[in-house]
Amino acid sequence: MTGKNPYDRLLKEVTAGGKTYKYYDLKQLGKKYDKLPYSIRVLLESAVRNCDNFQVKEGDVNNVLDWEVNQAVEGGVEVNFKPARTILQDLTGVPAVVDFAAMRDAVKALGGDPDKINPICPSDLVIDHSVQADFTRTEDALQKNEELEFTRNRERFIFLKWGAKAFRNMLIVPPGSGIVHQVNLEYLARVVFTDGDILYPDSVVGTDSHTTMINGLGVVGWGVGGIEAEAVMLGQAISMLVPQVVGYKLVGKLSQYATSTDLVLTITKNLRSLGVVGKFVEFFGPGVAELSIADRATISNMCPEYGATVGFFPIDDNSLQYLHQTNRDSNKINAIETYLKVSGMFRDFTNAAEDPTFSQVVELDLGTVVSCVSGPKRPQDRVSVTEMKPAFTQCLTNRVGFNGFGLKEDALKRKGSFLHEGKEYTITHGSVVIAAITSCTNTSNPSVMLGSGLLAKKAVQAGLTVAPYIKTSLSPGSGVVTHYLRESGVVPFLNQLGFDIVGFGCMTCIGNSGPLPDYIVNAIEQNELVCAGVLSGNRNFEGRIHPNTRANYLASPLLVIAYAIAGRVDIDFETEPIGTGTNGKNVFLRDIWPSRAEIQAVEKASVIPAMFRDVYSRIENGSNAWRSLEAPEGKLYPWDKTSTYIKNPPFFDGMSKSLPDPKSISNARVLLLLGDSVTTDHISPAGSIARNSPAARFLANRGLTPKDFNSYGSRRGNDDIMSRGTFANIRLVNKFLTLPGPRTVHIPSNEEMDVFDAAELYKKDNTPLILIVGKDYGSGSSRDWAAKGPFLLGVKAVIAESFERIHRSNLVGMGIVPLQFIQDQSADSLGLTGKELFNIEIPKDIKPLQHITVKTDSGKSFEVIARFDTEVDLLYYRNGGILNYMVRKMAA
Known part of the structure; x- marks a missing residue:
């Protein structure tokens, strides 16, 4: 049960933009606040404002306030964080809305109220990943590409239009409006929420890894898996470890012939070499004042490429000027400025006295950047x-x-x-x-x-x-x-x-x-x-x-x-x-x-404000083609069994209200033996569907010709396609084979075949599957199907040398066990061929980051770390995944 917020004693009043608001005065928490990195101050404010001693506890507040100590604790200190909003693009948004629709059906089947499955925090979805460059170098290329986009994606767009009406608190921005992150920057970002009685900082998680772009405007935001985003949409807190914060000091000025792109590629190489995975990066120093918000946003956008969770620029005068330039309401801008200054979240980058404490500091002279x-x-x-x-x-x-x-x-x-x-x-x-x-x-x-x-x-x-x-x-x-x-x-x-x-x-x-x-x-x-x-x-x-x-x-x-x-x-x-x-x-x-x-x-x-006013005054209306789409009515979606785009997924088939017992993994086979830097594009490609692939055969059997196959990205609402498209990248390097491609060896028969076909044979024999992979498994775009797809193939665990942050979370969210080799160990060092049978004993009372033993039929055994990083990870795992947990919770 939620309780009264013990920090309501910190509430103060302030007048701004002709209105009186309240805000939580964090300065009353003591001198520790004054030296916190600005990004951590946003996490602290959220913890204070949302403290109910249920989802967010006083311990979370204290753990964030004691950041300087806790960021250095080996193994990390867990805290809960509730973002102010979520944002989605359509390739990840369609499967999220499909899951919401399926969850409504599942809650109803368990005797609950399906209308409880509804976004609780504000959620925006921008349709921007469906259009393809079929036509180029002609005056009518734009018109032809948009017409083809609607022809290909009609079913998806009708479904999204249904979702816009069926779900409360969800804004859907029609196709042809722009890229999600730029629309977020220019229009959707609040910077400070001013709609209610309480002022508080904007923060966001998104189903695209480049959600980090909004950090350039001083909004803390990062990408999460679609699965985790759905939980946030349903009012759940994100469990995270108190991050280290790398201070990146910028000095000097860019030369006359260097661009912001040159700067960001320089920073990307620098920080990737430094190693900032799982850390926050916060920019400071007089050089920041020389950068426009667009320059900062370019740097923040590439945050996933240098590996950090956020690449944050605190708000300064340039940020406020940008809000005026992009035609934000002047009263709201006044409230934003007033709140940030009284709360100690406004920066003057030329004043070194305002520099906070950082975990470590690196420096770049902008004048050294070259093309x-x-x-x-x-x-x-x-x-x-x-x-x-x-x-x-x-x-x-x-x-x-x-x-x-x-x-x-x-x-x-x-x-x-x-x-x-x-x-x-x-x-x-x-x-x-x-x-x-x-x-x-x-x-x-x-x-x-x-x-x-x-x-x-x-x-x-x-x-x-x-x-x-x-x-x-x-x-x-x-x-x-x-x-x-x-x-x-x-x-x-x-x-x-x-x-x-x-x-x-x-x-x-x-x-x-x-x-x-x-x-x-x-x-x-x-x-x-x-x-x-x-x-x-x-x-x-x-x-x-x-x-x-x-x-x-x-x-x-x-x-x-x-x-x-x-x-x-x-x-x-x-x-x-x-x-x-x-x-x-x-x-x-x-x-x-x-x-x-x-x-x-x-x-x-x-570049003048009138342009932003003209574009965004009509952005929610969409084109004539969008407005003419007729979507179904009702709270439950009427699934069309003939659709190859939208399908009720099998994630909740046979689900009961009671929790299943954790099961050990016995006599598992290795589906794929992979090396380092396997990306989510390798696991679940978004591009075209190859004509000789299992997905193409499935579509051809339903009467479609190659010109109508569209892309994997556009068909993420159909699990039949996406399971067949799992590991379908032509550049996948599987160590079982000599040539790259979406193929593997079915161990019992020693036959080479498509990955999906091998998984189907294993499924017929009730053989559980695992993956053995190298470093940085799951790097690249946040992609929930990179976890959903292996789940549908029958993968129960992944043993990796290391995981990308979002992908590890997504694996847990689908009930797949992420296991990590002990430091300096790997499949090669242990002499594993991948042809063995594997037995993985998972204790019923397993703890976060517990070491467990993997045994093989060759007599070899080795320890791995169960990468359940937090108790919340374990809660989701015990439920069979985050979506199952939410269904049980809403049906209870």
Whole structure:
């Protein structure tokens, strides 16, 4: 039972914006508060305000207040945190709403009231991951892509429209509005909640790992699995460990020719090398004052790539100016400023006396940042532009790995030719075939977007062009971008280089790059070419952008255009011309590169509040196509058994009100033996459905042709597709096999087959399955199907050298046991082949982080750590997962 808040004694009154509010005055808690990192102050305020001695206890408050001691405790100190709101995008939002609908059915089946399954905290869902770059380089590409988006996703959109009406406290932003994180930044973020009688800081968890982007505006937020987000939506607190906070000090100024993208790629490599997984990073120092909110948001967006939980910028005068620029209500801005100053949460970055205590401090001089990219396979592998040519050349012959393709010397001169629009072209290793200005990382930032427009203008005026076979595209993060690009006059020049606006959504960065022409694909495949994609996104893992771009580089929008003009990534821009311009004159990149001062002058004139007012005044209405959709009525969803998009999942089949006993795992087989850095894209790809895959066969058996297969991301509302798509990435490296691919060996028969087919054979024999994997298992985008899919295949446990934070939580949320090798041990060091039978005894009274024994039929046994990090983890596990726990709770 919840009780009276013991901290109501801290309530004070304050008048702001013509209204009197109350707030919890944390300064009364003593001097410890004054030296807390600003991000920790937000956690403390939430603990104080939500303290009911049931979900959030006085002990949680004390544990956060004693942060300086507790952040250093070995094994961590657990606290409960209740975020102020949740945010979802549609690839993760559709399965969340499907789960909500299924939970209503399950609660009803157990005799409860299904209407209790309803978001309790404010929840926003932005439809932004469905649009694909099928059409490019034409004036009507945007219209055609949006029409195709509605054709492909009609069932999903009808379902979401039902959810918008059926569930209270949920806002759904229609497709075509922009990218979730930019809409969050420009419109949805409250910064401080001012709607009720009590003022309190905004905080958010989201079902996309790049939810962290909102930290740039001073809102504490991070990505969680869809499963965990659903619990938060239902009023549950998040269990977490008191984090260490790394203070990242910025000094100096960026040079005239460095961009925010160069800065973030530098920080990403720096922090990834430092090791900040599970930690907060908080930026401070006089250099922060030199950065716009868009610059800060770019840095915060890439937080998952450097591995931290948050990359936080406390609120300062720049933050308030941004709220005015984005047309927030002036009375609310006044209340925000007043509250932050009286509560000690407002920062002056030039005043070192305000610097809090940190776990450790690192420093970067902004003046040392140079132009760079990251790749060819990971966002943390930064390469300065001056080193790009030798670095790529070396990658070709390096052994296969994150920086190698393993080519032999005789393969280096291979070329492929094809006819495009009647003209013959030749491509080779390093040729650019996809160049995309895409994703929230950069399209949130007017400086680099306008910079790319100015570079395009100078390029066109110099007589430069982009080869017509290169798939170029521009997918802005919001409609506001279109406004200021047009206002600045750069759109015609972008169009002339092929960077027409093709959609408002994630697109290429999520793998929705659309197809390449068959003749280009044939030229690449027949000659085994390492061709390149260059994008202004945040992820470039193998197989993510497009199956035929083996090398992918993250770059600023300016460099995306530069490499598109050059047509290749193995170019030294210092010594080689980017192209031949008017009258056969060589043009170098330095000849057309705009300075930071030029860009800032155009930005000041072009980005105005009226643009934000115009775009967001009508954002909730959607297009004519959205408004014309007719959705079902009622609290329970009328499932269509013929649908291949939306299906009632089997997670609650046979569920009872009573708790099942924890069961040991006996005579388990290894489904896959994997190495390091297996991402959620490897486990549950979001891109296209291969025509020879189990998912394709399933769809074909239901009368669909390949053009209607759509993507795995779009079909996350159907477990039949998603279970067949689990481990379906063509770049998956399974140590049972010699070649990459979505295949494994069925141990009893010693036959090679698709992963799904092997799992089905094991299921017929009632054989439980486990996975044995390396370091950083589950890195990449937060993806609940990366846990749901293995669960449906029959995976009971994963033994890893280490786990990515969100994915470990998702495994627990699905009742899968995350087990971690003892430090310095691995499958290799223990001599495990993966062909053994495994027995894992799980004690009924298992404790957090308990060591348990794994035994094999070969006689080998070894200890592992059960990565149930908290008591709440164990509560969810004992219930068979977080959703089952919520159903039992709501049905009780």
